[in-house]
Amino acid sequence: MIKALANPYLFSILTLIFLVPIVGCQNDEGKTILIKGNVDNTSATVQALVNGQVVDSDDTDSNGNYRVMVSNNAERVELRFMTNTFNVGRVIPLTPDSEVIFDVSIEPEVITINNWQVIQERLKLSGNDTITFDGPEADFSINGSGKDCIRLKGSSVLDISARNITVVDCGDGLITEGSTSLTFDAVENVNITARTNGIRSSNDSSVFISSDNGIIISSNTANGIRSTGTSEVILDPQVTCTIFGSTNAISEGSNAFIDPDGCVLING
DSSP: OOOOOSOHHHHHHHHHHHHHHHHHHTOOTTOEEEEEEEBOSSOOEEEEEETTEEEEEEEOOTTSEEEEEEETTOSEEEEEEEOSSOEEEEEEEOOSSEEEEEEEEEETTEEEEEEEEEEEOOEEEOTTOEEEEEEEEEEEEEEOTTSOOEEEOTTOEEEEEEEEEEEEEESSSEEEOTTOEEEEEEEEEEEEEESSOSEEEOTTOEEEEEESSEEEEEESSSEEEEEOTTOEEEEEESSEEEEEESSEEEEEOTTOEEEOTTOEEEEO
């Protein structure tokens, strides 16, 4: 049996010691999004502005590289590139728990994007969570390292528009449950590779994937697309589309709906 502490002050100190790390683990306010890149034709000061306020700045080094940080809950940031003779800015969308690479060339009134990458951590949305990313010049990517890459629950919404969308090395690639909605819209290609299901939809959730070029969905051990309940998965490729499943390319429950729109279906 544990005896009660005789000294109430000692008890209070021990209580604080144990409570502090618990509070810290529940607080995400300190998380940030790293934005880094290169200005390839001139030296500049790079400012990051959120809601019109400068939150960070950096001078390019001798190779033109810069790094700035913004809050993890910022949905947009203006990157302003300032030289001795001119300054230009560009507003770009952000997603939480990501890292951004933004390489540019600048001149008066013009920013030329040389390379824009969003390296996204695995996403888990629930309740009424909504994430929207609209960056048709960006390459958006998630590497799951064997774990589920994207999971939506409740009535959450994920809407990603990008040049290329790459979701690779996942457990399950995309999981949608409840009344969730997931949309991928790529200017060029969508590539989803998973160890189990490429896409797994259930309940009355919906998945819509479109591409002006190609779509590839593949599963190493299960289904390319697996839909149950009254969920639906609709694909809209403009040029090419391949769905591979080690078990089945598509597996459709009695009330579910999958529209592969002419994709080549390959069963393992």
